[in-house]
Amino acid sequence: MKIIIIGCGRVGSGLAKMLSNRDHQVTVIDSDPVAFERLGKGYKGKSVVGIGFDRQALLDAGIEKADAFAAVTASDEANAVAARIAKNVFKVPRVAARIYDPRKADIYRRLGMQTISPVALGISRMAELLSFSNLAVSESVGSGEVKMVDIEIPSMLKGHRTSELNIPGEVQVTAVTRNGKTFLPLGGAAFEEGDIVHLAVLATSQDRLKDLVG
Numbered sequence: 001m002k003i004i005i006i007g008c009g010r011v012g013s014g015l016a017k018m019l020s021n022r023d024h025q026v027t028v029i030d031s032d033p034v035a036f037e038r039l040g041k042g043y044k045g046k047s048v049v050g051i052g053f054d055r056q057a058l059l060d061a062g063i064e065k066a067d068a069f070a071a072v073t074a075s076d077e078a079n080a081v082a083a084r085i086a087k088n089v090f091k092v093p094r095v096a097a098r099i100y101d102p103r104k105a106d107i108y109r110r111l112g113m114q115t116i117s118p119v120a121l122g123i124s125r126m127a128e129l130l131s132f133s134n135l136a137v138s139e140s141v142g143s144g145e146v147k148m149v150d151i152e153i154p155s156m157l158k159g160h161r162t163s164e165l166n167i168p169g170e171v172q173v174t175a176v177t178r179n180g181k182t183f184l185p186l187g188g189a190a191f192e193e194g195d196i197v198h199l200a201v202l203a204t205s206q207d208r209l210k211d212l213v214g
Helices: 010-021 033-039 055-060 076-089 102-110 118-130 203-212
Strands: 002-006 025-030 046-049 068-071 094-098 114-116 136-141 146-152 171-178 181-183 196-202
Touching: 002 010, 002 076, 010 025, 010 033, 025 033, 033 046, 046 055, 055 076, 068 076, 076 094, 076 102, 102 114, 102 118, 146 203, 171 203, 196 203
Parallel strands: 002 025, 002 068, 025 046, 068 094, 094 114
Antiparallel strands: 136 146, 146 196, 171 181, 171 196
């Protein structure tokens, strides 16, 4: 994939190196040439000096043929503008912007922009760590609305069907790990002792899941 990243700070440079190591064609745009030093000698992609929402800088980066675009500068406004230009003007298929302010992130999301809010994610994760829970949250999706949860099946659920844990629109069994191997369960699959079940759960439905698993 051809991917353009706006901003070469800690997040932008880290993202660029990770994607480049995965053999994607990466181009980073930043107004400060010194910022590219963060990419290191092993970086295989390109760099363009310029403003992330400047048309010429975007063209120099090859945005007309880009498959994905990420705006991760220190400015919410710059990220939002750059992402909207990439999405609406150049029709880049995949566009994401980092927005620090959760309120702004929510507004832009409603406008159809894919946003990542480190503040909202951090608050959600910290609340999980500080609150008692017998559910192991492995990951938050979006801004924390959906949790990926891992639980060890209690003995009372041994022999029950995986479909019994599903609540339409709220809880969905995604996979089961048994004896070190993970598989996608069929609707009629039964739990065995020691199973680890992986579920996608709405954050607002975690209490319902707790009730289901005792």
